[in-house]
Amino acid sequence: MQKTITRAYMALVYIFLYAPLAVLALFSFNSAKSRNVWHGFSLRWYRQLFADTEILHALLNTFIIAATAAAISSIIGTSAAFGISRMKKKSRRLAMSLNSLPMVNPEIVTGVSVMLLFVLAHKFLPAINFGMGTLVLAHTTFCLPYVVLSVLPKLQQMNPYLYEAAQDLGLPPFFAFFKAILPEIFPGVVTGLVMAFTLSLDDFIISYFVSGSTNTLPIAIYSMTRRVVSPEINALSTLLFAVVLGFLLLINSRQAKEGQNKSIFY
Amino acid sequence: MKSKFAVVPYFVWVAVFAMVPLVLVLFFSFTEKTGAFTLENFIEVGRYSGVFANSIVLGGISTLVCLLVGYPMAMMVARIPARLQGTAILLIMLPMWVNFLLRTYAWMTLLEHNGLINRFLQVLGVGPLDMINTQGAVVLGMVYNFLPYMILPIYSVLVKIDKRLIEAAQDLGAGRRAVFLRMTLPLTLPGVISGVTMVFVPAVSTFIISKMLGGGSNMLIGDLIEMQFLGSSYNPHLGSAMALMLMIIMLICVGIMNQLEERKV
Numbered sequence: 001m002q003k004t005i006t007r008a009y010m011a012l013v014y015i016f017l018y019a020p021l022a023v024l025a026l027f028s029f030n031s032a033k034s035r036n037v038w039h040g041f042s043l044r045w046y047r048q049l050f051a052d053t054e055i056l057h058a059l060l061n062t063f064i065i066a067a068t069a070a071a072i073s074s075i076i077g078t079s080a081a082f083g084i085s086r087m088k089k090k091s092r093r094l095a096m097s098l099n100s101l102p103m104v105n106p107e108i109v110t111g112v113s114v115m116l117l118f119v120l121a122h123k124f125l126p127a128i129n130f131g132m133g134t135l136v137l138a139h140t141t142f143c144l145p146y147v148v149l150s151v152l153p154k155l156q157q158m159n160p161y162l163y164e165a166a167q168d169l170g171l172p173p174f175f176a177f178f179k180a181i182l183p184e185i186f187p188g189v190v191t192g193l194v195m196a197f198t199l200s201l202d203d204f205i206i207s208y209f210v211s212g213s214t215n216t217l218p219i220a221i222y223s224m225t226r227r228v229v230s231p232e233i234n235a236l237s238t239l240l241f242a243v244v245l246g247f248l249l250l251i252n253s254r255q256a257k258e259g260q261n262k263s264i265f266y
Numbered sequence: 267m268k269s270k271f272a273v274v275p276y277f278v279w280v281a282v283f284a285m286v287p288l289v290l291v292l293f294f295s296f297t298e299k300t301g302a303f304t305l306e307n308f309i310e311v312g313r314y315s316g317v318f319a320n321s322i323v324l325g326g327i328s329t330l331v332c333l334l335v336g337y338p339m340a341m342m343v344a345r346i347p348a349r350l351q352g353t354a355i356l357l358i359m360l361p362m363w364v365n366f367l368l369r370t371y372a373w374m375t376l377l378e379h380n381g382l383i384n385r386f387l388q389v390l391g392v393g394p395l396d397m398i399n400t401q402g403a404v405v406l407g408m409v410y411n412f413l414p415y416m417i418l419p420i421y422s423v424l425v426k427i428d429k430r431l432i433e434a435a436q437d438l439g440a441g442r443r444a445v446f447l448r449m450t451l452p453l454t455l456p457g458v459i460s461g462v463t464m465v466f467v468p469a470v471s472t473f474i475i476s477k478m479l480g481g482g483s484n485m486l487i488g489d490l491i492e493m494q495f496l497g498s499s500y501n502p503h504l505g506s507a508m509a510l511m512l513m514i515i516m517l518i519c520v521g522i523m524n525q526l527e528e529r530k531v
Contacts, residue, residue: 006342010354013339017361017413020372023382027375035375036382076275083273095273102284104463104520106471108488109509112495113287116294116502141283144276202365204474209495221367225374225478237368244363252356 021241028234035231045235055236058220065132065216066200069139074193076140077147081188082181084148085155099145107142111209114138118210130212138210139200146199147192154188155181291513294506307507314490318511321486324401325470328408329416332465333458335409336416340457341450343417344424355421362414370407370478377403377479399481407475412468416461423457424450459523467516487512 027035031042049055084095102110114134121128128134158181166180167173182189204218211219224233298304311318343354361369376383377397384394397403427450435449473488480486487508494505 006345009338010342013335013413014357016410017358020369020376020410021361021364023376024368024372036378036380036385076279079272080276083270083276086270087273098280102280104467104516106467106488106512106516108471108473108491109291109513110284110287112491112502112505112509113291114283115495116290116506117283117287119502120290137283141279144279148276198363202363204365204367218365218367221365222474225367225371233368233371237364237372240368241360241364245360248356248360248363252352 021237024234025238025241027231028238030231030234033230035234045231046239048230048232049235049239052232054215055217055220058215058217061132061135061215062201062217065135065139066197068136069143069200070193070196072136073140073143073147073196074189077144077192077196078151078185078189080144081148081151081155081185082177085152099148102142103145107205110142111138111206114141114206115209130210131214134210134212135207135214135216138206139203142203142206143196143199146195147189150192150195151185151188154185158184288513291506291509294503295510296507298503307504308511310504311507311511314508317485317490318487318515320484321470321488322515324405324408324486325466328405328412328469329462329466331405331409332413332416333462336413336461337420337458340417340420340424343421351425355418358414358417366411367474367478369411370475373403373407373410374398374478377406398479399483401480401484403479404476404484404486407479408465408469408472411475412465415464419460419464420454420457423454423460427453456527459527463520463523466519470516471512 027038028045029041029043030037030039031044032039084092087095114137118128118130118134122130162180162184163176166176171179202218203216204222207216207219208222221233221236224230224236295307296303296305298306339358343351343358346354375381378384379394379396379398381398383397388394431453432445432449435445440448470486471488473486473492476484476486476489491505491508491512493499494501494508
């Protein structure tokens with residue numbers, strides 16, 4: 001009896017989570033313009049999607065920004081994690097509180113505050129404009145704490161004397177880091193990089209305030225939902241979902257193959 | 267060169283791109299267009315206190331619903347055979363990776379006047395319900411978007427509980443209810459607090475969900491702030507005052523929750 005209740009409850013929750021997405025996917029194949037009334041099977045919205053230059057341009061922008069922001073934040077964040085791991089307890093706790101501030105702050109507050117910064121910067125240096133540059137700067141800023149959080153545990157798990165040992169053997173500090181520490185913390189760095197990339201790809205609220213006339217994919221999606229009532233959006237979301245599903249399945253199966261049955265997600 | 271200077275680029279970046287902007291918000295909220303000091307912005311914010319209260323109430327309701335629905339779900343997932351748990355969690359996380367604009371849009375389609383839910387109800391003979399552009403729709407949108415953020419932290423804490431603690435409690439004669447209330451629940455409190463934080467803060471400060479599902483008459487703080495910066499009435503001073511109030515309220519709430527956790531430990 002209890003087992004049936006458990007199964008029914010879990011099923012209901014999963015249905016709740018997936019029903020809207022399933023409906024979205026279903027009507028992406030609708031032959032008419034309606035989102036609710038089925039008229040027949042058609043791929044026209046997918047064709048229209050691939051011909052939509054605005055969306056494709058936005059997609060390209062989004063990838064460039066995500067890659068750049070992920071790269072910069074990984075470098076600065078890993079370096080920061082390394083420095084923090086060598087700090088004394090008091091300064092470390094201060095650094096970690098500072099680190100967690102952007103994560104607790106509502107995104108809209110971060111968004112408008114950075115917008116103010118760029119508006120003011122534009123007043124003094126008219127060359128600075130809202131666009132790809134401001135987007136990269138803003139994205140890097142909110143990715144940094146997550147990189148630090150991904151790398152720091154690995155640093156703490158590592159043998160703390162590796163760095164000194166490498167230096168004792170004659171390596172200058174910079175090289176000691178690259179040869180002795182980086183290989184040990186590499187999984188953490190990769191996790192941070194992937195997290196930063198993902199956060200940047202999906203960001204809407206902060207991008208919305210600093211993008212100016214540049215389009216990122218989430219911003220383009222937003223304008224689509226505001227004006228056009230076309231199942232092209234359905235096609236886009238179905239494709240994105242399929243890509244994400246494929247990607248996650250790939251990661252999970254890779255980890256299962258390596259013998260670990262633990263996901264990287266928890 | 268001391269190795270802790272590796273932190274310097276990070277501090278500089280955070281100072282310029284995170285701290286200075288917040289100082290600017292502070293500055294703008296206390297000034298008006300000419301640059302003169304004024305408290306007028308905060309007085310005006312006071313006139314919107316209803317919207318603030320509404321946002322906190324709706325955010326609170328959504329968080330509560332997420333907790334009531336998500337906690338049992340986390341427990342159930344923690345009890346299924348270990349080899350299935352990875353997939354179960356993956357399935358819960360998957361919707362999180364779909365852009366939340368699209369997820370909210372999906373509910374727009376379902377809740378519309380001639381959307382699928384209403385058409386299904388009409389087949390059963392029940393008249394079309396007014397579902398979209400209501401506060402209920404906004405809460406539904408919030409719960410839908412944030413439920414996984416509640417389930418995951420609770421699950422990850424549940425899974426790490428030392429089973430021997432539970433066994434010990436049972437050996438000492440505790441019934442199922444007592445084991446749950448006095449062992450499991452307190453032990454999972456950090457996960458609960460984490461989940462509550464990850465739902466409450468975005469729920470109160472969202473502006474998309476309220477715009478898409480609530481229509482123009484159900485404005486939340488986020489909508490108000492957005493209007494001051496990018497909307498028709500451009501007033502960054504008022505917007506900054508609102509943003510400042512929002513940030514302070516959120517810091518207080520999170521601070522209270524952290525206190526709860528520390529007191530328990």
